[in-house]
Amino acid sequence: xxxxxxxxxxxxxxxxxxxxxxxxxxxxxxxxxxxxxxxxxxxxxxxxxxxxxxxxxxxxxxxxxxxxxxxxxxxxxxxxxxxxxxxxxxxxxxxxxxxxxxxxxxxxxxxxxxxxxxxxxxxxxxxxxxxxxxxxxxxxxxxxxxxxxxxxxxxxxxxxxxxxxxxxxxxxxxxxxxxxxxxxxxxxxxxxxxxxxxxxxxxxxxxxxxxxxxxxxxxxxxxxxxxxxxxxxxxxxxxxxxxxxxxxxxxxxxxxxxxxxxxxxxxxxxxxxxxxxxxxxxxxxxxxxxxxxxxxxxxxxxxxxxxxxxxxxxxxxxxxxxxxxxxxxxxxxxxxxxxxxxxxxxxxxxxxxxxxxxxxxxxxxxxxxx
Ligand code: PEP
Ligand code: MN
Numbered sequence: 567x568x569x570x571x572x573x574x575x576x577x578x579x580x581x582x583x584x585x586x587x588x589x590x591x592x593x594x595x596x597x598x599x600x601x602x603x604x605x606x607x608x609x610x611x612x613x614x615x616x617x618x619x620x621x622x623x624x625x626x627x628x629x630x631x632x633x634x635x636x637x638x639x640x641x642x643x644x645x646x647x648x649x650x651x652x653x654x655x656x657x658x659x660x661x662x663x664x665x666x667x668x669x670x671x672x673x674x675x676x677x678x679x680x681x682x683x684x685x686x687x688x689x690x691x692x693x694x695x696x697x698x699x700x701x702x703x704x705x706x707x708x709x710x711x712x713x714x715x716x717x718x719x720x721x722x723x724x725x726x727x728x729x730x731x732x733x734x735x736x737x738x739x740x741x742x743x744x745x746x747x748x749x750x751x752x753x754x755x756x757x758x759x760x761x762x763x764x765x766x767x768x769x770x771x772x773x774x775x776x777x778x779x780x781x782x783x784x785x786x787x788x789x790x791x792x793x794x795x796x797x798x799x800x801x802x803x804x805x806x807x808x809x810x811x812x813x814x815x816x817x818x819x820x821x822x823x824x825x826x827x828x829x830x831x832x833x834x835x836x837x838x839x840x841x842x843x844x845x846x847x848x849x850x851x852x853x854x855x856x857x858x859x860x861x862x863x864x865x866x867x868x869x870x871x872x873x874x875x876x877x878x879x880x881x882x883x884x885x886x887x888x889x890x891x892x893x894x895x896x897x898x899x900x901x902x903x904x905x906x907x908x909x910x911x912x913x914x915x916x917x918x919x920x921x922x923x924x925x926x927x928x929x930x931x932x933x934x935x936x
Contacts, residue, residue, distance in 0.1 A: 581631025729759020832860025
């Protein structure tokens with residue numbers, strides 16, 4: 567059960583103290599407090615854990631200072647979509663809104679290699695009106711002898727250039743909690759020219775200590791990818807780990823499942839789960855066609871599998887696209903074969919626009935049926 571207090575109710579107020587006292591005295595119930603800082607208001611929520619079935623919802627709702635009470639199922643207590651649950655699905659970070667209603671494109675480098683390539687990428691994004699990108703600094707590689715990413719040494723020039731080209735949010739994977747502090751420091755040293763969406767990669771979806779550490783900080787929102795070899799439920803519980811530590815600004819990413827049934831694709835495209843994640847949770851859903859498809863092959867219709875997969879996710883209501891581009895894919899140190907080139911950026915964005923427009927028409931059509 568979640569008890570949502572009236573907006574901006576101060577912790578020093580009589581109402582707050584009264585509600586808290588009342589809830590603390592309930593037998594067999596433990597309380598967990600969560601504060602959500604919006605642009606205009608602070609929302610305080612109490613999560614009641616234990617045998618809440620016996621509690622009278624109306625009685626708690628009648629306490630002074632309580633806005634409403636939501637009964638929740640056991641699944642995904644914080645992130646879940648529960649019955650009569652009208653908590654928001656959206657958050658805004660550094661001027662970019664993430665929600666189940668809109669769509670943000672994060673095109674960029676799988677791995678940062680040189681300042682020149684970063685600059686070419688960001689300049690192309692600015693030319694096309696884009697304010698988000700992806701830039702990998704810490705790369706989790708299968709082979710210990712492969713390029714591991716430049717790590718913290720590239721952060722200052724990546725952030726400076728992002729500021730120069732008006733980039734507001736960079737999706738950047740972290741593989742260790744120390745990386746969060748390195749990013750924090752580099753942003754401060756460069757004068758906070760941009761923002762970072764911390765990415766938990768598919769190999770770390772169930773790295774619970776990393777999830778707890780990233781969930782404890784509230785400065786950066788998080789993109790958590792689905793684990794490549796676990797169930798959807800297990801991956802959604804991984805996202806709930808982040809939320810249970812306090813950070814609810816989370817986007818859930820689909821990136822395909824590892825199985826040789828996916829051949830010749832790198833992973834089995836799982837974008838039919840976009841609407842499923844939106845139904846079960848309040849998280850915006852990201853698709854990563856690059857790591858799902860893994861190549862640039864085309865169908866006889868002249869459209870690459872990458873763009874087909876992207877369109878499939880977008881027409882199903884995806885809210886974010888993470889996609890690899892590179893100025894010279896042949897020179898990329900990681901994942902060159904799946905990267906699109908900068909002269910394909912305009913075409914890619916137009917194809918996404920068409921798929922999104924089709925999705926919006928489908929939503930209108932569905933609404934006209936009831
Ligand atoms: C990536 O996005 O660069 C990446 C490594 O993806 P994944 O964790 O999905 O393999
Ligand atoms: Mn990659």
